[in-house]
Amino acid sequence: MDDGADWYIEVAYLEWERRCYVEIVVCVKRVPDTETRVRIDRDGKTLDASGVKYVMSPYDEFAVEAALRKRDEAGEGEVTVVTVGGADSAETLRTALAMGADRAILLEGEVTQDGLATARALADEIGKLAPDLVLLGVMAADHDQQQVGPMLAVVLDHPCVTGVSSFDLVDGRAVCRRGVEGGTETLELPLPSVITITKGEYEPRYASLKGIMAAKRKPLETKAAALPDPRLRVMTLELPPERTGGRIVGEGPGAAADLVRLLREEANVI
Amino acid sequence: MGKILVVVEQREGRLRGTAAEVVSAASELAVARKATVEVLLPTGPGGVSDAEALGAHGAEVIEVVSDPALATYHPDGFARLVERRVRSGGYDVVLMAATAQGKDLGPRVAALLDVPLAQDVTAIESVDGEVEFLRPVYAGKAIARVAIDADPKVATLRPNVFQPASRPAAGGVVEGALDDDSDGWPTRVVGFEESGGDIPDVAEAGVVVSGGRGLKGPEHWEILEELRSALGEEAGLGASRAVVDAGWRPHSEQVGQTGKTVSPRLYFAIGISGAIQHLAGMRTAGTIVAVNKDPDAPIFKVADYGIVGDLFEVVPRLTEEIRALRERSA
Ligand SMILES: Cc1cc2nc3c(=O)[nH]c(=O)nc-3n(C[C@H](O)[C@H](O)[C@H](O)COP(=O)(O)OP(=O)(O)OC[C@H]3O[C@@H](n4cnc5c(N)ncnc54)[C@H](O)[C@@H]3O)c2cc1C
Ligand SMILES: Nc1ncnc2c1ncn2[C@@H]1O[C@H](COP(=O)(O)O)[C@@H](O)[C@H]1O
Numbered sequence: 001m002d003d004g005a006d007w008y009i010e011v012a013y014l015e016w017e018r019r020c021y022v023e024i025v026v027c028v029k030r031v032p033d034t035e036t037r038v039r040i041d042r043d044g045k046t047l048d049a050s051g052v053k054y055v056m057s058p059y060d061e062f063a064v065e066a067a068l069r070k071r072d073e074a075g076e077g078e079v080t081v082v083t084v085g086g087a088d089s090a091e092t093l094r095t096a097l098a099m100g101a102d103r104a105i106l107l108e109g110e111v112t113q114d115g116l117a118t119a120r121a122l123a124d125e126i127g128k129l130a131p132d133l134v135l136l137g138v139m140a141a142d143h144d145q146q147q148v149g150p151m152l153a154v155v156l157d158h159p160c161v162t163g164v165s166s167f168d169l170v171d172g173r174a175v176c177r178r179g180v181e182g183g184t185e186t187l188e189l190p191l192p193s194v195i196t197i198t199k200g201e202y203e204p205r206y207a208s209l210k211g212i213m214a215a216k217r218k219p220l221e222t223k224a225a226a227l228p229d230p231r232l233r234v235m236t237l238e239l240p241p242e243r244t245g246g247r248i249v250g251e252g253p254g255a256a257a258d259l260v261r262l263l264r265e266e267a268n269v270i
Numbered sequence: 271m272g273k274i275l276v277v278v279e280q281r282e283g284r285l286r287g288t289a290a291e292v293v294s295a296a297s298e299l300a301v302a303r304k305a306t307v308e309v310l311l312p313t314g315p316g317g318v319s320d321a322e323a324l325g326a327h328g329a330e331v332i333e334v335v336s337d338p339a340l341a342t343y344h345p346d347g348f349a350r351l352v353e354r355r356v357r358s359g360g361y362d363v364v365l366m367a368a369t370a371q372g373k374d375l376g377p378r379v380a381a382l383l384d385v386p387l388a389q390d391v392t393a394i395e396s397v398d399g400e401v402e403f404l405r406p407v408y409a410g411k412a413i414a415r416v417a418i419d420a421d422p423k424v425a426t427l428r429p430n431v432f433q434p435a436s437r438p439a440a441g442g443v444v445e446g447a448l449d450d451d452s453d454g455w456p457t458r459v460v461g462f463e464e465s466g467g468d469i470p471d472v473a474e475a476g477v478v479v480s481g482g483r484g485l486k487g488p489e490h491w492e493i494l495e496e497l498r499s500a501l502g503e504e505a506g507l508g509a510s511r512a513v514v515d516a517g518w519r520p521h522s523e524q525v526g527q528t529g530k531t532v533s534p535r536l537y538f539a540i541g542i543s544g545a546i547q548h549l550a551g552m553r554t555a556g557t558i559v560a561v562n563k564d565p566d567a568p569i570f571k572v573a574d575y576g577i578v579g580d581l582f583e584v585v586p587r588l589t590e591e592i593r594a595l596r597e598r599s600a
Contacts (some may be wrong), residue, residue, distance in 0.1 A: 034527040034547050038411040047408070058528045062289070113388045113407075113416065115377065122309065141527060143407045143414070145389050149378035150345075155382035157454035159346065162374050165521070175460070179522040180370060181471045185435055186461035199514075199521045199528070209453035231419040236403065240412050243553060246574035255577045256587035262575055267557045269477075269536040270501065270592065 021133040022169065023076035024067040027099065027122055027152070028060040029111075030085055030092040031142040038239065045234050056092045057102045058162060059137025061099075061204035063197040067135050068100045068205075070169055081232035084121045085111050097215035098207035104218070109225030113143050114232035124226040127156060132191045135172065138163045138198040147224050149196035159189040165200025272305035275361040275422075276329070277352055278482075279343075279371055280311060280318045282291035287476070287504065290327050290434035292427050295394060296365050297328020302396035305362070306507065307439065309353055310446075312348060314341030319404035325441015327434055332443045339452035343371045343378045346455035349378035351448065355385060361422050363401065368426035368577045369474050376426040386418050388425040391553065407548035409527040429474045430556075431533050469498070473530040474522050475506025477537075478555070480525055484541020484562065484581055493541060493585050500592045501536075508532065508552075510542045511550035526551035541581045544569030561585060 032038075032052045039048040057062075066082065071077040081096040083089045084107045093104035100235070107121055126134055134156070136149040146162075153160030167176040169191070176187050176195060249259045263270045274296045278289035289311075296307045309324055309332040317336050324332050333355075339347055352375065356364055364379065366372040368390040374378055380387035392413075395405040401423050407414045418424075442459045472478055479498045481491060491507075498505045509519040511526055525532055527547040538556035542548060544560070552558070553572055558572035561581050577584050 001349045023591070026409075030407065034412075034550075036408070037546075038408050040412065067374070113414065115389075116381055116384070116386050119381065141409065144405075144409060144531065145387075146373050147380075147387055147389050150374060150377040151381040151387075154349075154378055160378075161345070161457060163370075179520065180462075181474075182468055183464040184463055185459060187457055188460045199524075208310070230386075232388065233417045233419060235405070235417055236415045238415070239405070240410065240413050240553065242572075243558070243572045245571040246558075246576065248570065248576045250577060250579055251491050252577075252579040253583045253587040255579070256584060256591045259575055259577060259588065260591040263536070263557070264595060267536075267574065269557050270595070 007051035013123070022071055022074040023129070024070060024133045025080045025082055025126050025129055026060070026063050026067045026078065027130045027134065027136045028064065028081050028092055028095065028096055029057045029137070029140045029142070029147070030054050030089045031057045031140055034058070034141060034162050039241065040237050045237050047237070053089070054088065056095050057137050057140045057142070059139060059141070059197060059199070062199055062202045063135040063137050064096050064099055064101060065202040065204040066167070066197055069202065070133070074169070080105065080131070082107065082122060082125060084109050084118055084227065088198065090220060090222070093220055095207065095214050096110045097203055097218045097220070098211040100211060102162060102218065106220065106222045107225035108222055108228070109227040112227070112230040112232070113145065113234055115147040116151050117228050117230045119148050119155050121225040122148070122152050123155040123228040126152070130192070133169070134158070134194045136194070136196045138150040138196040149194055153194035156194065158192050158194050160194040161187050161189060162196040163198045164195050165198055166202070167195060272362045273360060274300055274305050274307045274365065275310060275356060275359060275373070276307060277310045277366040278324070278365070279369065283313070283316045283319055285318060285323065287319050287587050288369055288429050288474070289324060289368060291429065291432040292294065292365050292367050292422070293324045293327040293329050294437065295427055295432040296363070296465040297439070299363065299396060299436065300328065304356065308359070309333065310352065312340040314338060322441050322443050325439055326436060328437035328439045328443050332448040333439060334443060335446040335448055337448040340448065342459070344455060344457070344473050345374055345378065346457050347450065347452055348375050349382060350363040350450055352379045353382040354557045356422060360522065364422050364424045366426050368428045370471060372426045376424060380424040383422065383424065385420040385422060385424055388416055388418060388423070390428050390472045390560045392428050392431045394425070395564045406531065406554060410531055410553050411550055428533055428534055430476050445593065456486055470504060470506040472506045472508045472525060473532050476504035477501045478508045478525070478532055478537050479540065480507050480508030480510065480542060480552070481513060481540050482542030483512040485513070491519070493506045493582070497538070497585055497589045497592070500589045500596070505544060510548055539573065543567050543571055544572065
């Protein structure tokens with residue numbers, strides 16, 4: 001009998017502990033601000049970075065916000081932010097620390113358009129941290145790859161849902177909601193898991209002055225990224241053909257008939 | 271002789287429009303590579319009534335795998351199925367559409383096969399036996415030409431960009447089996463809540479009607495919905511960030527740098543000023559139409575056709591004219 005009671009208490013304790021402690025890793029990336037006017041570098045392959053302002057990729061801000069809220073709802077836990085990038089990326093990590101993340105890891109290495117190489121470098125570190133949950137942005141606002149999250153999940157052998165607008169952590173599972181054609185889908189997956197976040201419930205907070213000060217004392221570790229050689233090679237980067245501004249068909253509702261005729265006869269699109 | 275695998279999508283037992291686009295792109299590449307094109311079509315128990323139509327676009331074999339667990343997209347199940355097919359079939363290129371499904375499935379399949387992925391590609395070129403992919407980056411502000419130094423080469427192709435082509439091939443339909451236990455798929459779909467009606471996703475729609483702050487309030491979307499439905503089934507709705515932030519429209523409809531990048535045949539920007547972040551998301555559209563009361567609005571610099579005027583007067587007339595045209599040509 002005694003045994004049974006002990007067992008019961010232990011299970012209850014584990015349940016309690018799980019509810020109260022959550023470890024979350026958020027992958028963040030430093031990208032050009034969306035206002036950037038793109039110019040091509042002399043190498044013909046990369047963005048000319050002179051004068052470009054860099055920010056945390058917008059979707060990653062949602063992911064950081066989601067992680068902070070889940071940690072605070074759980075009552076206890078740790079949010080670690082990780083990035084693969086150059087020394088400049090420390091700035092992006094500091095931003096996340098100022099928002100409220102607990103610690104940061106900079107995996108120093110080249111930023112590549114080979115999403116699988118990036119995923120492997122991230123997995124090498126995250127595998128050791130063994131968090132309950134890994135959050136990423138649905139897409140980084142530089143190369144619009146939309147792939148590192150699900151690739152990371154495959155490498156870690158974790159289940160993964162992409163494009164999640166809100167989720168709950170319940171009894172060792174993540175219950176995720178995401179917009180799909182014609183409605184909202186709810187998916188459930190066991191932890192540990194990987195979730196990519198889109199705009200939805202997690203409007204990012206601004207870092208307070210206190211947060212910015214506190215961030216300076218939070219741990220930021222730098223190590224070399226275990227980045228395999230990229231196998232997706234960028235051969236050239238070019239500006240898209242200019243759209244030659246078209247013509248004003250006319251003014252007011254009277255121009256509607258002419259427009260429809262042009263769309264049918266000239267553009268052939270209706 | 272190489273082999274190209276194309277994974278296509280169905281909806282309610284019929285092929286989606288992107289199926290013909292991707293098979294056509296594959297068969298064009300197949301000509302250059304002296305390869306054959308095979309199709310994998312996962313679907314529910316009812317099968318797909320028009321599957322053999324892909325033969326006309328160059329599919330040699332169309333394998334239909336019908337199973338209740340495949341009726342709607344399941345990330346774990348689909349990825350495992352495609353991985354097994356690629357491994358056993360010896361394909362050197364794997365293509366799918368960069369739809370919501372394809373952009374989720376592509377990365378998983380590539381990672382399972384331990385190869386990179388070219389996501390959301392807008393052109394494929396065969397150069398000296400090598401395949402090169404063009405893909406928009408920085409939300410369409412630049413185009414990267416990339417090559418993959420691994421086999422198979424996996425890519426997803428942006429909807430509405432590749433034209434369906436006539437390239438007749440055998441097109442034999444064969445039945446395949448799932449051979450997998452769906453109980454072992456860790457992710458479970460536990461609910462679906464319908465909203466917004468049965469209209470295509472803005473990133474996949476062939477025609478997009480987008481509204482901005484010029485509409486003055488969510489109650490006026492009726493006007494856009496009328497225009498959209500006059501344009502037919504393939505038309506979807508889009509929005510600027512200003513109206514999404516105001517809560518008038520869902521984020522899933524947002525076009526632009528922090529929304530979706532779209533390339534429809536025809537794009538209507540109604541009451542949208544044309545900020546750089548919005549232009550980034552739609553500048554690769556085929557034909558752009560703008561309606562704005564401000565003749566200096568930046569949207570007119572990229573629009574092929576513009577009407578300067580009050581959208582509340584112009585759009586209803588436009589809808590009427592399009593309806594009349596459709597009736598005449600019906
Ligand atoms: C980091 C960042 C990311 C962003 N990402 C995006 C994004 O993804 N997508 C996006 O769209 N924006 C994005 N933006 C916002 C962008 O900068 C603009 O603020 C936004 O696109 C403006 O939306 P709008 O054109 O609807 O509104 P406004 O700029 O206010 O334009 C309204 C237009 O309606 C016209 N109008 C008004 N009344 C009428 C009428 N009766 N008839 C006809 N015309 C009328 C006006 O002349 C005006 O041109 C982003 C901004 C930032 C900083
Ligand atoms: N170099 C990187 N370092 C850390 N996280 C990254 C990196 N690249 C991509 N990610 C994460 O993966 C998400 C999707 O990126 P992508 O697949 O490149 O569009 C981003 O929003 C980040 O969360």
